[in-house]
Amino acid sequence: MDQNVNQETQRIPQPPQHRRRSRRRKNGGCAGTVVYVIAVLGISVILSLAAIFVANDVFAFVKDNAVKEVTVSENTDLISLAKQLDDEGVINYGTIFKLYVRIKGDNEGVLAGSYSLNPNMDYGQIIDTLVNASSTETMKITVPEGYSIAQIKQLLLDEHVCTEDALNEALNEYPFKHTFLQDELPAEEGWLEGYLFPDTYEIYKGNATVVDTINKMLNNFETKYDAEIQAGAESLGRSMHDIVTIASLVEREAQVDSERATIAGVIYNRLNNASQFPYLQVDASVLYGLGRTGGTLSEEDLKSDTPYNLYTKQGLPPGPICNPGHASLYAASHPEQHNYYYYVAMPDGTHLFANSYEEHEANIAKSNAAQAAAAAANTEGSSEGE
Known part of the structure; x- marks a missing residue:
């Protein structure tokens, strides 16, 4: 009987093992889902908090008030x-x-x-x-006669009046409304050359006032280009642009006030006799085209292909090469009447004038001799000082 019982027992079917394994897998899947949801929620909360903190920093919703x-x-x-x-x-x-x-x-x-x-x-x-911050204190700056826009710009930067970005925008992009500038529009690089009147100005520092600073110079030009200069320009049949351009040549060429009108006369004599003298041959204009304000011109320089090379381009340059003062503007509108077509510089800044090329060659020889003597004297003086 015991044997039968054992046999009966052995016949009793055992519960399938795979059912228990299935239950465990189901429980594990639920737990994984919960963990995943919690993780997503946690990350979302962290990102939301981060976004709130960043947004608060960017937009200053709730921040400390402390200067x-x-x-x-x-x-x-x-x-x-x-x-x-x-x-x-x-x-x-x-x-x-x-x-x-x-x-x-x-x-x-x-x-x-x-x-x-x-x-x-x-x-x-x-x-x-x-x-855009600006100072409440004023400062004085002096723009010398004959400074180009590039030189004025560097002066303002050296004096820490404003940043270069603000200055470039004011000089090259701001459409100033002065009547005498309307023919020069649209605003572009260099368009104000000749019209920033050299003078001493009291200005505010800061980017917010840089347009006002340039505006003061333009207003001053409008005042200084007075009735006498306008009348002289009309009698010569020249536009303001022509007068300012010629005045800029005179400003950079003349070193002695008494010679301004004389040099202006040479320029007009050549312009009025273009068939015989097609080129003005003004060195200062060549230098401007090369981006320089001084120095000796080489043979290569005199062949440079710029619109300001008045050894290869006929007539006046495209525009002014600097910002002339009142004396040069007056000389350009009231040139001296004479028969000179040439001039050459002497060491002291004066010029020798000539009405023929032969006379001009003789003057060049005098100038070269004087320059050599001056150089030798400087060298001797330097040696004695050592």
Whole structure:
């Protein structure tokens, strides 16, 4: 009987093992889903918090109100300032600030100096303050007669009046509304050459006032181009553009005031006798075309292919080569009446004038001899001083 019982027992079917395994797999799948959901929710919360913090920094929804003085060194742009602003607590995320500036596409230079910034400013306000801030104190600058726009620009930069970006925009892009400039529009690089009147000006520092600074120079030109100069231009049948261009040549060529009208007369004599003298041959204009303001011209320079090479281009240059003062404007509109067609410089800045090429050659020989003697005297003086 025991044997039968054992046999019966052996016949009892056992529960399938795979059912238990299936139950465990189902439980594991539920747990995995829960973990996945929790992870997604956690990441979402973290990203949301990060987005809130970043947005708060960019737009300054809720930030501390505390003025901070930030000192900016020379030749600094907005992106370069990101770390400094972060370190000084004006912003919290320098990398985000850099990205913001790059997206806006206005990585402008910032004028050296101290700025009052506040963490409760949004990024746009911070940038506007850094780029467009102006000082409440005035300063005086003197623009010498005969300075080109390039020289005036460098003068303003050397005096830390504004940044180069702001100055370039004012000089090359701002459409000033002065009547005498209407024929020069549209605004482009160099279009104000000749019309920034040389003088001493009291101005404000800062990018926000750079247009006003240029405007003062233009207003001064309009005043200085007076009735006498206008009358002289009309009697000569010359436009303002012509007078300013000729005056700029006179300004750069004449070293002695008494010779301005004489040099202007030489220029007009050649212009009025173009068949015999097709080229003005003014060295200062050649130098301007080469981007220089002085120095000796080589044979290669005299063959340079620029519109300002008056050894190869006939008539006047395309426009002024500098910004002339009143004396040169007056000389250009009231040239001396004479028969000179040539002149050559002497060491003291005066010129020898001639009405024939033979006489001019003789004057060149005198000039060369005088230049050599002056050079020898300078060399001797330098040796004695050592």
